[in-house]
Amino acid sequence: MTDMTVDNAPVQGQSRSLWATAMLRLRRNKAAMASIFVLIILALAGIFGPMLAPHSYSKVYPEFVKVKPSLESYPQEEQVIPAAESALRRARVDLGAIDVDDGKVRIEVSSESRDIDPRISRYLDRSSVFSDAEITIDPADPKKGVIEASVQQLYFLMGTDANGRDLFSRILISLRISLMIGALATAVALTIGVIYGATAGFIGGRVDNVMMRFVDVMYSLPFVFFVILLVVFFGRNLVLMFLAVGAVEWLDMARITRGQTLSLRRREFVQAAEALGVSGKSIIRRHIIPNTAGTVIIYMTLLIPKVILLESFLSFLGLGVQEPLTSLGVLISEGAKNMRNAPFMLFYPAATMTILLFALNFLGDGLRDALDPKDR
Amino acid sequence: MLSYALRRLLSAIPTLFIIVTAAFFMMRLAPGGPFDQERTLEATVMANLNATFGLDKPLWQQYGIYLSNLFQGDMGPSFIYRDKRVHEILAEGLPISIQLGATALILALLLGALLGSIAALRQNTKTDFAVIAVATFGITVPNFVVAPVLSLVFAVILSWLPAQGWGQWNQMLLPVIALALPQIAVVTRLIRGSMIEALRSDHVRTARAYGLPTHMVVGKHALRAAILPAISYLGPAAAALLTGSIVVEQVFNLPGIGRYFVIGALNRDYTLVMGTVVIVAVFVVVFNLIVDLLYAVLDPRVRYD
Numbered sequence: 097m098t099d100m101t102v103d104n105a106p107v108q109g110q111s112r113s114l115w116a117t118a119m120l121r122l123r124r125n126k127a128a129m130a131s132i133f134v135l136i137i138l139a140l141a142g143i144f145g146p147m148l149a150p151h152s153y154s155k156v157y158p159e160f161v162k163v164k165p166s167l168e169s170y171p172q173e174e175q176v177i178p179a180a181e182s183a184l185r186r187a188r189v190d191l192g193a194i195d196v197d198d199g200k201v202r203i204e205v206s207s208e209s210r211d212i213d214p215r216i217s218r219y220l221d222r223s224s225v226f227s228d229a230e231i232t233i234d235p236a237d238p239k240k241g242v243i244e245a246s247v248q249q250l251y252f253l254m255g256t257d258a259n260g261r262d263l264f265s266r267i268l269i270s271l272r273i274s275l276m277i278g279a280l281a282t283a284v285a286l287t288i289g290v291i292y293g294a295t296a297g298f299i300g301g302r303v304d305n306v307m308m309r310f311v312d313v314m315y316s317l318p319f320v321f322f323v324i325l326l327v328v329f330f331g332r333n334l335v336l337m338f339l340a341v342g343a344v345e346w347l348d349m350a351r352i353t354r355g356q357t358l359s360l361r362r363r364e365f366v367q368a369a370e371a372l373g374v375s376g377k378s379i380i381r382r383h384i385i386p387n388t389a390g391t392v393i394i395y396m397t398l399l400i401p402k403v404i405l406l407e408s409f410l411s412f413l414g415l416g417v418q419e420p421l422t423s424l425g426v427l428i429s430e431g432a433k434n435m436r437n438a439p440f441m442l443f444y445p446a447a448t449m450t451i452l453l454f455a456l457n458f459l460g461d462g463l464r465d466a467l468d469p470k471d472r
Numbered sequence: 473m474l475s476y477a478l479r480r481l482l483s484a485i486p487t488l489f490i491i492v493t494a495a496f497f498m499m500r501l502a503p504g505g506p507f508d509q510e511r512t513l514e515a516t517v518m519a520n521l522n523a524t525f526g527l528d529k530p531l532w533q534q535y536g537i538y539l540s541n542l543f544q545g546d547m548g549p550s551f552i553y554r555d556k557r558v559h560e561i562l563a564e565g566l567p568i569s570i571q572l573g574a575t576a577l578i579l580a581l582l583l584g585a586l587l588g589s590i591a592a593l594r595q596n597t598k599t600d601f602a603v604i605a606v607a608t609f610g611i612t613v614p615n616f617v618v619a620p621v622l623s624l625v626f627a628v629i630l631s632w633l634p635a636q637g638w639g640q641w642n643q644m645l646l647p648v649i650a651l652a653l654p655q656i657a658v659v660t661r662l663i664r665g666s667m668i669e670a671l672r673s674d675h676v677r678t679a680r681a682y683g684l685p686t687h688m689v690v691g692k693h694a695l696r697a698a699i700l701p702a703i704s705y706l707g708p709a710a711a712a713l714l715t716g717s718i719v720v721e722q723v724f725n726l727p728g729i730g731r732y733f734v735i736g737a738l739n740r741d742y743t744l745v746m747g748t749v750v751i752v753a754v755f756v757v758v759f760n761l762i763v764d765l766l767y768a769v770l771d772p773r774v775r776y777d
Contacts, residue, residue, distance in 0.1 A: 321752055324733070324745075325498055325749065328740060405614050408614065409615075412616045413734050413737075415737060432620035432623075432723060435628060442621070449614070453613070453614070
């Protein structure tokens with residue numbers, strides 16, 4: 097591995113610190129820079145998107161199940177009259193002419209036996225197609241009246257799912273969940289892996305042998321199956337998911353940190369600290385862990401997509417995030433079930449997932465090239 | 473060599489023992505039981521059920537019984553398929569999963585070696601970049617996206633191939649491709665890297681200097697060295713194929729062990745899930761052993777003693 101130092105000292109003259117050089121190399125890497133840009137947009141969309149989206153991710157529009165993605169507003173013109181008819185079916189009145197005009201609907205109602213009950217306008221309000229329904233009863237004949245209501249302008253840019261929920265809003269919230277799990281589970285894996293690896297590498301000898309043998313044994317286990325076991329037996333909640341996924345992915349991190357630590361162990365500044373009588377724990381905290389930072393960052397960016405993938409995999413099988421919350425895996429799984437009549441339900445989540453994973457992988461590769469040029 | 477194989481085989485036993493023990497106690501420590509989801513049962517019925525499945529005995533005794541049964545090849549009764557033993561269910565599913573996985577593995581090795589070699593021979597040309605782009609795509613896009621999309625395009629839209637079922641060759645095609653695609657991508661990248669190195673090595677240069685035709689040089693001399701990283705990847709690949717087969721069997725509705733694992737997990741069928749984990753663990757451990765031995769055969773520089 098390369099000699100890497102965290103350069104806190106002021107830079108003298110023309111020399112550049114490792115981090116400055118790395119930044120320079122990273123800036124030249126177009127794919128990596130584009131990935132950073134895409135990731136920032138996706139992260140912002142995940143954080144603020146669900147607040148700004150016109151629909152809530154859990155709001156159900158029973159009238160609009162699996163509608164196609166479109167830039168035009170729903171309901172479409174030919175849907176308004178049937179919607180009004182079905183909304184007023186239970187009002188037990190005869191419907192006269194229905195006029196649709198410029199976002200407004202005007203319905204003549206009449207009844208043969210009874211006076212018109214002004215409360216029937218609520219039937220229209222209850223439907224998600226109409227709002228602000230007002231009824232005017234003919235002063236001359238209480239058996240006749242006119243209802244006026246405004247027609248909703250609902251936009252479903254990416255269509256709606258099998259329950260009539262806006263797919264775009266659901267993709268936004270699933271981005272948030274997937275990114276959150278990616279970040280938190282990676283943090284768990286990072287913490288366990290770095291501490292474990294640094295300890296094994298620092299103590300060395302027999303302890304190191306035993307600790308790394310343990311990692312080898314863990315490597316040979318079919319771990320995904322264990323995660324599924326864990327999720328099945330202890331219920332499906334988000335915290336457990338972080339822990340389970342994090343607990344699986346720490347192995348690589350432990351191996352890498354151990355390797356780094358072994359080489360750092362022989363460096364003069366660590367030996368100096370030892371000679372000064374600094375305790376082992378402090379040396380690990382003050383010298384070893386900060387000096388492994390570069391490598392750890394590289395593997396972290398490569399770990400995040402793995403974690404997101406694992407979570408989505410669990411969700412795809414129905415073992416992950418539960419309704420009404422959602423994640424990209426859940427959406428892809430629903431899309432796969434409905435692809436015969438609503439292929440867009442598969443397409444949009446799958447495309448989002450692909451873009452996210454591509455960006456993370458390109459950034460990881462770019463960082464590796466930038467921080468560790470020998471490894472190219 | 474033989475003693476190494478024996479030693480590895482012996483060291484696999486504690487690994488398997490740990491797996492079985494961990495899975496068993498994880499299962500029993502978890503809150504709830506297999507009969508919780510049905511209507512609330514009367515106390516006597518519940519007691520009878522527990523007695524039938526041996527759940528009323530102390531935990532260590534249950535563990536002993538499970539281990540001794542397992543040793544005799546009996547994995548206990550299934551909780552959801554009431555008339556079957558778990559090992560019978562798995563015996564039905566295993567051939568399908570193995571057939572699927574083995575075909576995918578062979579396809580990945582052959583295609584990966586071919587594509588990787590082509591890219592390496594034409595390094596930094598358009599062909600090379602195209603292969604790298606496809607490989608990156610294959611690594612990035614997960615199984616559970618590829619499988620439904622393949623099914624959508626070839627089975628639903630074009631209706632060239634059946635969307636599900638098992639038995640005929642055309643029913644196998646889509647699942648195998650979906651399963652193999654990520655592995656093809658990884659093998660291609662590995663072979664490309666090692667092939668570039670191998671083409672620069674002394675023995676390949678010597679072979680060229682003797683005037684051997686290119687296909688001989690590449691196919692016989694360079695590939696033998698270049699294939700080694702791919703061989704050592706076979707262990708992780710087998711694990712990945714097993715995991716991938718969970719998704720693929722789900723999407724294409726195939727009755728393999730991955731499918732039974734999911735059904736068991738969703739229904740809290742403890743013994744079925746346990747049985748699958750044990751089978752998969754045995755499989756992975758044995759496969760890793762085979763790969764290590766194969767490595768020694770293929771690379772005369774590696775000596776185990």
